[in-house]
Amino acid sequence: MRAFVKSILVSFCTTPPQVRRAAxxxxxxxxxxxxxxxxxxxxxxxxxxxxxxxxAGRKHSPILEKALSYVHTGxxxxxxxxxxxxxxxxxIGKGFMVDAVDSNPESxxxxxxxxxxxxxxxxxxxxxxxxxxxxxxxxxxPFNSPETFNDMFEKLxxxxxxxxxxxxxxxxxxxxxxxxxxxxxxxxxxxxxLLQAYEVHLCKEEYTRKGTVQNxxxxxxxxxxxxxxxx
Numbered sequence: 001m002r003a004f005v006k007s008i009l010v011s012f013c014t015t016p017p018q019v020r021r022a023a024x025x026x027x028x029x030x031x032x033x034x035x036x037x038x039x040x041x042x043x044x045x046x047x048x049x050x051x052x053x054x055x056a057g058r059k060h061s062p063i064l065e066k067a068l069s070y071v072h073t074g075x076x077x078x079x080x081x082x083x084x085x086x087x088x089x090x091x092i093g094k095g096f097m098v099d100a101v102d103s104n105p106e107s108x109x110x111x112x113x114x115x116x117x118x119x120x121x122x123x124x125x126x127x128x129x130x131x132x133x134x135x136x137x138x139x140x141x142p143f144n145s146p147e148t149f150n151d152m153f154e155k156l157x158x159x160x161x162x163x164x165x166x167x168x169x170x171x172x173x174x175x176x177x178x179x180x181x182x183x184x185x186x187x188x189x190x191x192x193x194l195l196q197a198y199e200v201h202l203c204k205e206e207y208t209r210k211g212t213v214q215n216x217x218x219x220x221x222x223x224x225x226x227x228x229x230x231x
Contacts, residue, residue: 048104052084054213056110060090061138063202067167067226068094070201074133078159080122080168081140085110096134101125123148127159135160137168139222142175145182150194157197160229166198172221174207191223198227 064087075096079088082100085107091098092114099116100107108117118125122144135156144152160166171178171185178185186194191203204224211217 049106051213052104052106052110055086056084058084058086060087061136061167063169063224063226064090064136064138064167066202067134067136067165070165070226070228071134073161073163076132077134077136078132079115080125080135080137080156081143082107082111082115082117085112085115087136087138088112088115091134091136099132122156123152127155129158130161132160132164134165134167137166139169141168142171142177142184143182144184146184147182149184153194157229162229162231164229166225166227166229168225170194170223170225172205172207172223174219175221176219178221185221186223188223191225195225195227197229197231199230200225200227202226 075094077091077096077098079091079098079100082088082102085100088098088100088111092112098114099118100111101118101120101122102108103119103121105119108119111117120126122141137156141149141153156166170191171183173185173187175183175185177183188203188205202225206220206222206224209217209219
């Protein structure tokens with residue numbers, strides 16, 4: 001199949017927890033993963049433990065690095081979908097205190113001991129009010145169910161201090177995973193609505209075919225966002 005790449009740059013503006021885990025957290029995670037894999041197929045619900053092992057030691061996200069230039073309120077960060085801990089490690093190196101959230105309990109073993117880890121889905125995580133100067137969510141939020149996405153994102157927003165920075169992605173309608181399972185996708189207008197409480201410093205739309213960690217090439221339709229909470 002012919003490869004293609006198309007990138008569009010768009011900008012718009014609008015006005016220490018402890019580790020918590022169920023006693024059978026790993027078993028529950030694997031059971032849910034296997035059930036989802038059987039229902040939706042491997043292209044969405046990959047083997048996340050294998051994913052962690054294959055991505056460990058990779059370079060941190062360039063979107064996260066760019067976002068740090070906008071962080072001026074302090075040095076406490078939340079890493080949503082911490083995965084193999086690459087972004088958390090980068091933030092620790094930059095002097096941040098880091099809380100990390102991931103639904104896979106195996107994520108904790110990839111994190112530095114300075115990171116406070118909570119095993120949780122995003123929509124069940126107890127976001128503390130106005131705690132964070134930065135919330136990082138690299139290729140993570142679209143895996144939150146559409147039914148709970150808006151409520152989850154509202155809590156995420158309230159967890160930022162005024163002037164705090166969100167750095168992450170939303171999937172667009174043309175993404176190959178859009179119709180596979182409980183993936184949340186958005187139009188540009190819907191993202192604009194979600195970010196009404198923010199000043200948007202970057203919204204870069206990417207439409208490309210490139211590889212995944214485990215399942216070969218796919219079409220990616222992604223909005224990369226850096227935004228500052230204003231209200």
